[in-house]
Amino acid sequence: MANLAIFSYREADTIIHRRHPYVKLIGIICITLLLSTGSWPRVTLLTLLLISIGIALSFSFTYYAKKSLFFILMATIIAIAHYRQQSDIIDAFTAAIRFLDYVLAGLLFADSTAPDDLARSLSPVCGSRLSATIEITMRTIGVFFETAQRLRQARIARLEHRFKHPLRRIVSFASSMIGALLYQGELFSHALIARQFNPDAKRESLVFKRSDGMALIVILLLSISMAILIN
Numbered sequence: 001m002a003n004l005a006i007f008s009y010r011e012a013d014t015i016i017h018r019r020h021p022y023v024k025l026i027g028i029i030c031i032t033l034l035l036s037t038g039s040w041p042r043v044t045l046l047t048l049l050l051i052s053i054g055i056a057l058s059f060s061f062t063y064y065a066k067k068s069l070f071f072i073l074m075a076t077i078i079a080i081a082h083y084r085q086q087s088d089i090i091d092a093f094t095a096a097i098r099f100l101d102y103v104l105a106g107l108l109f110a111d112s113t114a115p116d117d118l119a120r121s122l123s124p125v126c127g128s129r130l131s132a133t134i135e136i137t138m139r140t141i142g143v144f145f146e147t148a149q150r151l152r153q154a155r156i157a158r159l160e161h162r163f164k165h166p167l168r169r170i171v172s173f174a175s176s177m178i179g180a181l182l183y184q185g186e187l188f189s190h191a192l193i194a195r196q197f198n199p200d201a202k203r204e205s206l207v208f209k210r211s212d213g214m215a216l217i218v219i220l221l222l223s224i225s226m227a228i229l230i231n
Helices: 021-037 040-056 061-067 069-086 089-112 115-126 128-157 166-194 210-229
Strands: none
Touching: 021 040, 021 089, 021 115, 021 210, 040 089, 040 210, 061 069, 069 089, 115 128, 128 166
């Protein structure tokens, strides 16, 4: 994947990278459930937890912040909408941080989980075809952001005015984006055919180790404790 991509796997030897995809997937589900039902104290604590996980992964927050301007803009819009509706600045700020936490959780999961490992783990449960579809989806999500970034850089290089005819610019960008994605999809399809990709092929599942079981127990206990003790 090109270095412009976001939501892409980065190979590393950390304790989180070594964990079974099931453990990380359940951990992400627990975090998102806690975020969706929590007020600002719980959201703040989970934000610190996600930042700590990112530090443990040597996650480049600065790099991804530059590539996530769209999500930052969305968080700002969410905060403004909440404030206009409830006139509560704490609630508005919490809603924005909650949204960014969802994005950060997805980034950390994608950063530490290889699509192939996830597909091999899900194959016994979901079947080979569905797990292969999930793998392809994870591999192609980054293409969307990479394509958008390249189109944006091309427009900057052509010295196009950012605020002139905004509606026309949005329509033009959307049409260019669709065309570029269709082209990338065609290339990806040809690559799969050339490699004789078979979605129904049986794959050897990853071994669920004792350390994975211990990590899963810790995650569940912490999640239950946080749900009970911290609103």
